[in-house]
Amino acid sequence: MSDELILYAAKGGGSAIVEALLTLAGQKYQVRYFSWEQLPDKELLAINPLGEIPALRLANGEILTETAAITLWLGDRFPSCGLVPPADDAHRAEFLRRLVWLVAAVYPTFTYGDHPERFVANDEGARQLRESTEQRCQQLWRQLEAELDGPWVCGNEMTALDIFVAVMSSWRPRREWFARECPKLFAIARRVDQIETLGEILRRNELLPS
Template structure:
């Protein structure tokens, strides 16, 4: 194997890694599957990643990486010219690390919390209220990121991997319109990323209704 294989699903976190791989100039093949649907694709994914989640990345040497933040750091090491992760000497690196991990550890998991309320023993009668509560909490969590952003940038003008998360995750619940209403600065950042020619096609394919 001479290139990466990115296993992903339309509209999911694999889009974050796809943006990073495009920016890095990595040679890769995208294998899109409906990762939650039972069948051969799901079975293969579970063999590679016991959590059955995307993104799952098969490395050129055949080993497997999971977790989007880990993949981001690997790509930054493998393709240093991309510079979407600040170097160890960059004064912005501590803030970048803080907010990248905040997005991954605090905001990202709330998406799965409300995917299937039955997983948490939430009754049918309370499931919608539960989803709405989680969605509101997600917006509140994004609000702390909004406070740090300026009108067009996050931690300076240089494109960073955090931009990839913002551009993708704004489409997730409670949806792009609610995100824009509550988070105008992050919306402006996401809009700028979406207009970049190297990313426009990826985002339109993953979010065709946007």
């Protein structure tokens, strides 16, 4: 068994967040990309019964899924990388609240909006679900935009949450909408793009033009 971390991924998906976090944590990893047409893939279903990326195979063979869990695991394992504010940090509670909010409120708008046909019986229902999840997604981003009071999502230091924003703002309604409607989030995403190693990952994931 490989003692290297293996990331199960799909280009442009939430696995791009984990690629960036592993890179910032200075960890070597292999990436196995599935094509979107392949999903849900048999091999991936055996790794993650939800059939979702990202999934991370740890050196001991254990599988870690869920972006928030992977983020917190990285923070515990590599505390000096600054991705997760430590327990006694003034921004810890805000970090935890926003991390869970991103995966529990924003991410599901894509779960239902990307594949509405899985959840409703007919085309009209699918169209409505796609439309309502897109509205909800925009409303949530506006909420975060209104709350922000620092250069980064959690104050003066970049954290893992800024990486979430850079990747997720490349999804619907996409960066042009953020530039217009959520300029603070857009500025955060642009600063992340400009970090050389992260810009490379975003380009590899086709989230930024190459």
